[in-house]
Amino acid sequence: METKSKVQKSHPLFQPQIATFKTMQSLWQIRESHSHKGTFGKVLLVGGSFRMQGALNMATKACFHSGCGTLTLFTPFSSAQAIAAKNDLAMIIASPQDEEGYFANDAYLSLLDIENYRVIGCGNGMGTKESGLPLLEKIIRSGALVVLDADGINLLAKYKEQLLALIDLRTKPVIITPHLMEFSRLTGIEVSQIQKDPLAIVHAFCLQHPNLIVVLKSETTLISQAQKQDYCINRPDSALAKGGSGDVLCGIICGLSAWIANPFHAAVLGAFAHNQAAVGTLSPVAFTPLDLIENLAQVFAKLDHQINSK
Secondary structure, X not given: OHHHHHHHHHOOOOOOEEOOHHHHOOOOOOOOOOOOXXXXXXXXXXXXXXXXXXXXXXXXXXXXXXXXXXXXEEEEHHHHHHHHOOOOOOEEEEEOEOOOOOEOOOHHHHOOOHHHOOEEEEOOOOOOOOOHHHHHHHHHOOOOEEEEOOHHHHHHHHOHHHHXXXXXXXXXXXXXXXXXXXXXXXXXXXXXXXXXXXHHHHHHHHHHOOOEEEEEEOOOEEEEEOOOOOEEEOOOOHHHOOOOHHHHHHHHHHHHHOOOOOXXXXXXXXXXXXXXXXXXXXXXXXXXXXXXXXXXXXHHHHHHHHHHOO
16 A cells, blocks of 8 residues: 555656556457457567577467467577477567577568568567667567567667667557666666656656556556556565566567557556456465466456446
8 A cells, every 4th residue: 555655646636547357447348259360460579599488488378368369479599499399379480599599680680571460579588689689670660569578678778769769750659568677777767766756757758758658567567658547556466576477468468469459558458467367376485477377368257247247
């Protein structure tokens, strides 16, 4: 409750909407029965490396469990081999890699037909080498809805002057999902300062960059975009305080964004579903990000039921 009152105090004229199943009803969409995989959108996930293919693999599973029509991965060769051995949900494009298993400097040349995708997610497990910059530039210049997480955000912070300028010119938004340290790198504001007044700082950043949708992850999560109603998820849960939880959130948002028309609604719903998928666990100690993915069906079914029973 302390976090909630702090958020309210920070923005007396523009209070965030607390995310609950009731407040999510107006954002959720019922899927048409008369449809096909093209109806629900093509997603491309760009990321992975020899050391961190697991991050992309978890994002992949979460994305497919969140309703996209088709899913393709663009990942370095060694990562592609590892993921292909354990994941049947996505098509895979193996990229050239450097000696350490990260994207090679010319990897962006192998990323073809980029305009075929409705949503492109980037960052999970890809590292922050300079070779990632032309890839990220190419993605931001595309006409797709873009979701940046993890090292996608770290690269954005590392080259923020040129990349934020590109984002500001886009016609479609870019969703970013930083935790406090990543948001600190991006804004140049110390974590301690952000914690004092997170809503005001996130809101001000979004006003500077209207094409950004920010999902600021912490024990209380804030979702904000310029000229939109801010949302707050005020249900802290230690089950989510584990490596891989953020990769799952990125996958959920990408999957929902492929078929939910409003990107801001998809971001809010994704953050809410991610949080609710941890409710009722027998033990947060044993809970894993893969359990989040398994529990998504229950959350989505409850959202469907609420709409259908109105």
